[in-house]
Amino acid sequence: MSYLSRNDLEKIATRVFNDYKHLPQFADQPVEYVDPEILACGLCGLHIDHFHLSKDGSTLGMTAFKEVGVELYDDSGQPCFYFLDGKTLLIETDLKNDPALCGRYHFTVAHETAHQILAGLHPTNGVIQNRVFYYQGRSPQFPIRDWDEWQADNLASALLLPSEIVLGALRRFNLEHGIDILNKVYRPKEYRLFCEMAEFLGVSKQAMAIRLKRLGLLKKDYLQNPYALADVEKEDDG
Numbered sequence: 001m002s003y004l005s006r007n008d009l010e011k012i013a014t015r016v017f018n019d020y021k022h023l024p025q026f027a028d029q030p031v032e033y034v035d036p037e038i039l040a041c042g043l044c045g046l047h048i049d050h051f052h053l054s055k056d057g058s059t060l061g062m063t064a065f066k067e068v069g070v071e072l073y074d075d076s077g078q079p080c081f082y083f084l085d086g087k088t089l090l091i092e093t094d095l096k097n098d099p100a101l102c103g104r105y106h107f108t109v110a111h112e113t114a115h116q117i118l119a120g121l122h123p124t125n126g127v128i129q130n131r132v133f134y135y136q137g138r139s140p141q142f143p144i145r146d147w148d149e150w151q152a153d154n155l156a157s158a159l160l161l162p163s164e165i166v167l168g169a170l171r172r173f174n175l176e177h178g179i180d181i182l183n184k185v186y187r188p189k190e191y192r193l194f195c196e197m198a199e200f201l202g203v204s205k206q207a208m209a210i211r212l213k214r215l216g217l218l219k220k221d222y223l224q225n226p227y228a229l230a231d232v233e234k235e236d237d238g
Contacts, residue, residue, distance in 0.1 A: 004118075004151050006214070013158030016117065017165075019043060032168060033201045034160050036109040040089060046116055048109065050093045051082065053134075061108040061135035062090040065119045068132060084132070089113065103204030104137065110156035111135050118151060160203055161211040170217065173197045178217035182209060185226040 004012075020043050021031050040046045052073040053059040062070065064084045072082050072090070082090070089112040095105040115133050133148065144150045170176050173193045184191040198208040205223060212218035222228055 003147055006154055009151060009155045010158050012117065012121075013155060013162060016043070016159060017162040030168075031165070032172075033165060034110075034162065035202070036106045036113065036160060039159060040109055040113040040116075044113055044116060045087065046113065047085075047088045048091060049082075049088055050091050050096050051080075052077075052094070053090060053092050057092065057094060058136050059134050060092045060095060060104070060137045061112045062133065063088065063112045063115050064132040065116070066130070070132060087116070089116070102202060103198070103207060106160060106202045107156055107204065107207055108135060108137070110160045111152050114152040114155035114159060115148070118148075118155065157207065157211050157214070160207070161201065163215055165201065166211060166215060166217065169197050169201055172200070179212065179219070181220045181222065182218055183220075183222040183226045186222075 016039075017034070020026075020034065020039055023038070023042055025038070025042070037048060040048060052075070053062055055073060055077065062084075064070075064086060066086045067083060069081050069083050070090075071079050074080050075093075084090070089109060091105065091108055091112070095101045095108060112133070112135065131148070133152075135149070135152075167176075170178065173196055175190070175193055175197065179190055179194060181187050182191060182194060194208065195205060198205050201208065203211075209218060209221050209223050213221060
C-alpha cells in the first residue's frame with residue numbers, strides 16, 4: 001500500500017476543495033462551509049444510504065470499492081443483507097436522525113468519502129480494492145496499526161475543514177488571530193465563539209479543535225479537561 005503523509009493528504013484535500021467550489025450550485029456565491037453530502041454525491045458521484053450497521057451502534061460508517069454483500073440490521077434489530085456496489089457509503093441511521101450528532105454524522109460521511117477518494121488514487125492495489133471498511137469513530141492509536149483508517153481520518157478532517165474555510169470562519173466569529181487558550185471555564189467568551197463556529201461549519205467541537213491545532217491556530221487545548229489549566233498554573237506558581 002501507499003503511505004501518505006499529512007502534507008500529501010492536505011494537497012489532495014486542496015485539489016478536491018477547488019473542484020468542490022466550482023460545482024454549479026456554488027456559481028457566483030462564496031463557499032463558507034463544506035457540505036459532506038454534496039461533496040460525496042455531487043462531486044464524487046457516490047450514493048449515501050442509511051441503515052443500522054451493527055447491533056450495538058458501534059459501527060458508524062461502511063464502504064467498499066467493488067460489489068460485496070454485507071450484513072446490516074433493520075429497525076427491529078433483525079439482520080438483513082445489503083449489496084454494496086462499490087460507490088455507496090453506508091451510514092448509521094441514528095447519526096442521521098439525531099441533530100445532536102450532526103458533527104459526527106458529517107465526519108463519518110467525509111471519512112467514508114475519503115476512503116473512496118484514496119481508493120481511486122490506487123486502483124491497482126488489491127488489498128485496498130478487496131476490503132470492506134468499517135468505521136467506528138475511534139481516534140487512531142499510536143503506533144499506527146491501520147494506515148488506511150489513519151489516512152481516511154486525516155483526509156476527512158482536511159476535506160471538511162479546508163484552511164480557506166477555517167480562516168474565513170475565524171474572521172466571521174472575530175477570532176481571526178486564532179485561539180490562544182480553549183477553555184470554557186477560564187476563557188468563556190472565546191469558548192462560546194469557538195462553539196458557534198463549530199456549529200456553523202457543521203462539525204463537532206473535538207473535530208474543530210483538532211483541525212485548529214494542526215493548522216497552528218490553537219495553542220492550548222483544554223476542551224476535554226478545562227480545570228487542567230488551574231493545575232498548570234499552580235505548578236507554575238510553585
